[in-house]
Amino acid sequence: MAQQTVAVRGVSVRLVCAAFRISETCYRYQATLSDENAEIADWLVKLTAQGSDWGFGRCFHYLRNVEHQGWNHKRVYRIYCALALNLRIKPRRRLKRQTPEPLKEPIKPDQVWSMDFMHDQLSDGRCFRLFNVIDDYRREGLAIEAGFSLPTLRVIRVLDQLLEWRRKPTAIRCDNGPEFVSHEFVSWAMRRDIRIDYIQPGKPQQNAYIERANRTIRYSWLSKHLFDSLEEVQDYATQWLWFYNHRRPHKANGGKPPLMVA
Known part of the structure; x- marks a missing residue:
């Protein structure tokens, strides 16, 4: 209203500011960060379009730790909300369950590996x-092996390939599936001097690390794409595993990708 009065009636700025009870500083203020805000908005739109399961926290950690941008989190969040990119929070169903054994947390790399199967x-x-x-x-991804059938011998072959370039783990955590309780797998672990930590039946939360990784795989790419052949699945899984370890922020690592953690 003050700007319109000055433009139409030719009244001085001082008089208009006194009439409308605003300061001259407020009258003359012009935003100087519009170009930078547009850049932040472009980044947020691009990140949420590529990974629809990315919320504000993962986008901000990616910009800060991977792209090394110094924008304040309040500013990024304000633009994030203005773009209506907030993800719907699915309510959790409260189930009464027996208290399982506490999750054993490792204190160094290659202390505990976790493994599990997925279907599609x-x-x-x-x-x-x-x-x-x-x-x-x-939370470093070590292997994603695709196959129509993954028997015990195939599992052992994948683990042997990992041990060619990784240090031997102290223990391997897994469920009670037939591939993991077979005599071949138990004998292989004994020869390698690797302990097998089986979780309690019906307690997947004791294998929470790999279950969380399975969920990330499911919602990041497995449920988004329709593959025509097993080779396409394996190629995409290999490329995504590199992205997961080198570029994708992880909350457990303070918002940094697994291989950026010292």
Whole structure:
């Protein structure tokens, strides 16, 4: 209203500010960060479009730790809300369960590896499985093996390939699946002097690290893409695993990717 009065009636700025009871500083103020705000908005739109499971925290950690941008988190969050990028929070169903044994947390790399299976389908309806292995300390993804059938010998082969370039873990944490309780797998672990930590039946929270990794795999790419062949699945999994270890921020690591943690 003050600016319109000055433009139409030719009244002085001092008189208009006194009439409308505003300061001359407020009248003359002009935003100087519009270009930078547009850059932040472009980053947020691009990050949430590439990974729809990314909320504000992961986007901010990516900008701060991976892209090394120094923007304040309040400013980024204000633009994040203005763009209506807030993710819907799904309410949790409260279930009464027996208290399981506490989760054993590692204190150094290659102390405990966790592994588990996942299931999905190709575009022609054929079912396939993923065998996932992570290092619990830094949540580092070690392997994602795709196959129509992943028996015990295939599991042992994947672990032998890992041990060619990784230090031997003290223990391997897994559920009570037939591939993990077989005589071949137990004998392999004894020869390697690796302890097998089986979780309690029906207590997947005792294997929380790999279960959380499975969820990330499911919502980041497995449920988003329809693959025509097993080779496409394996190629995409290998590329995503590199991105997960080198570029994707992780809350457990203070917002840094697993391989950026000292």
